[in-house]
Amino acid sequence: MFLRWATILFLSACAQAPQPAAPEWARFIHPEPVVIQGYDGDAMEPFLARDGSTLFFNNSNAPDAQTDLHWAERVNDTTFVYRGRIDGANSPALDGVASLSAAGRLCFISTRSYEATLSTVYCSTWREGAADAPSLQREASVHIRGRLMFDLEQSASGSELVVADGEFRGGPAPATADLRLARWRDGRFALSAADDTMFSALNTPALEYAAALSADGLTLAFTRLEGHMPFIRTNIWIARRSAINAAFDAPVRIDAIDGDWVEGPTFSSDDRAIYYHRKVGDHYSIWRVSR
Numbered sequence: 001m002f003l004r005w006a007t008i009l010f011l012s013a014c015a016q017a018p019q020p021a022a023p024e025w026a027r028f029i030h031p032e033p034v035v036i037q038g039y040d041g042d043a044m045e046p047f048l049a050r051d052g053s054t055l056f057f058n059n060s061n062a063p064d065a066q067t068d069l070h071w072a073e074r075v076n077d078t079t080f081v082y083r084g085r086i087d088g089a090n091s092p093a094l095d096g097v098a099s100l101s102a103a104g105r106l107c108f109i110s111t112r113s114y115e116a117t118l119s120t121v122y123c124s125t126w127r128e129g130a131a132d133a134p135s136l137q138r139e140a141s142v143h144i145r146g147r148l149m150f151d152l153e154q155s156a157s158g159s160e161l162v163v164a165d166g167e168f169r170g171g172p173a174p175a176t177a178d179l180r181l182a183r184w185r186d187g188r189f190a191l192s193a194a195d196d197t198m199f200s201a202l203n204t205p206a207l208e209y210a211a212a213l214s215a216d217g218l219t220l221a222f223t224r225l226e227g228h229m230p231f232i233r234t235n236i237w238i239a240r241r242s243a244i245n246a247a248f249d250a251p252v253r254i255d256a257i258d259g260d261w262v263e264g265p266t267f268s269s270d271d272r273a274i275y276y277h278r279k280v281g282d283h284y285s286i287w288r289v290s291r
Contacts, residue, residue: 025219026238026252028274028289031259036072039082042284043070044277045264050102050156050215052269055080057277058096060284067094069108071129077273078288087130089122097151097210097264101158106131107189109152118143121152121163121182121189139190140182150174151264153211160217161189164209177207179222201250202239212265212274217244221254221265221274236265236276256289 034055036043042060049056055072059065068090072080086106089095093112100106106126114120119141124131140161141149151164161182166174179202181195202208202222210223221238239251254274257265261279268275273290 022252022255025240026254028254028256028291031256031287031289032078034275034286034288035079036286037075037079037081039070039072043286044284045097045151045210046275046277046286047098047100047153047266048268048275049100050269054100055275055286056086056098056100057286058098061094061096066092067096069095069098071098077268083129089124089131089134099152099154099161100126101154102156103158105154105158107137107152107154107161108134109150110134111148114148117141118145118148120149121161123189137182137189139188142191150177151209151211153213155213155217156215157217159184160213162211162213162220163191164211166207166209174207177209177225178203179208179211198241198245198247200247202237202248210264212267214267214271215269216271218242219267219271220248221267222251223263223265234262236262236274254289257287259287 043057045058047056053074058067058069061067069086071086072082074080091112095110097109104126105123107123109120110122111120119136119138121137121140122134123137124134146168149163150166153162163180163182164177165180166177169175179199182189182191207225208222212221219240221236223234224237225234227233236254236257237251238254239248241248259278263277265274265276273288275286275288277284277286
């Protein structure tokens with residue numbers, strides 16, 4: 001979600017270094033666009049509900065945009081019907097990156113209180129197109145000015161929240177971005193520094209953000225941004241772990257996901273497809289690849 005602060009122009013995708021053939025679980029094919037009937041704006045940061053019925057997304061996060069949370073209902077794998085903005089979730093500030101647990105807890109990123117609280121994670125309850133009054137998850141942030149959680153993904157169980165912790169040093173994009181974990185305890189999410197080792201094989205000097213968890217929590221897809229202007233590129237990577245609470249193994253890049261500003265993966269309900277956004281011309285739209 002850091003593109004809200006990034007106004008840089010993508011100029012080159014760079015040649016990709018060859019890598020060994022991906023294991024079967026990491027092989028995806030056939031990129032295809034997703035149609036949201038009744039909506040023609042930018043569609044970014046998709047999240048597909050665990051039962052596959054509802055697509056959440058936000059519109060453009062450009063600095064001059066009013067970024068809000070939206071939703072659509074499924075017709076088939078590549079077609080959804082637009083139902084509007086999410087009542088109760090949006091504010092005059094940036095609101096985006098929705099994620100829903102199987103039980104209906106809706107979490108998202110909002111900058112509405114950052115200046116006062118240095119926190120950006122909010123959670124609510126999803127009720128058929130609307131969200132109950134969102135509550136600020138103060139303990140899911142580090143409370144250091146210039147640091148903010150700008151992406152999140154909630155596990156199906158609702159017990160884990162993978163966040164992207166970014167450090168901004170006055171430039172348009174974060175200087176650092178790593179994946180971290182917050183756990184649901186005593187009715188709230190709280191960062192757990194002891195769990196940072198869970199992502200040791202994923203976090204690098206590049207920027208890692210926009211994670212997605214499979215239904216069983218054992219597979220994680222995420223976005224990595226590498227390079228410097230004008231040679232910036234984004235790719236989506238995927239990794240596995242042997243058990244909940246175990247560290248993730250080294251990730252594999254998903255070759256089938258290609259293009260400008262590919263970001264924000266989310267798994268289908270059966271984990272056999274990944275949805276994501278990409279930029280085509282000057283428009284962001286949602287795409288899909290399948291195993």
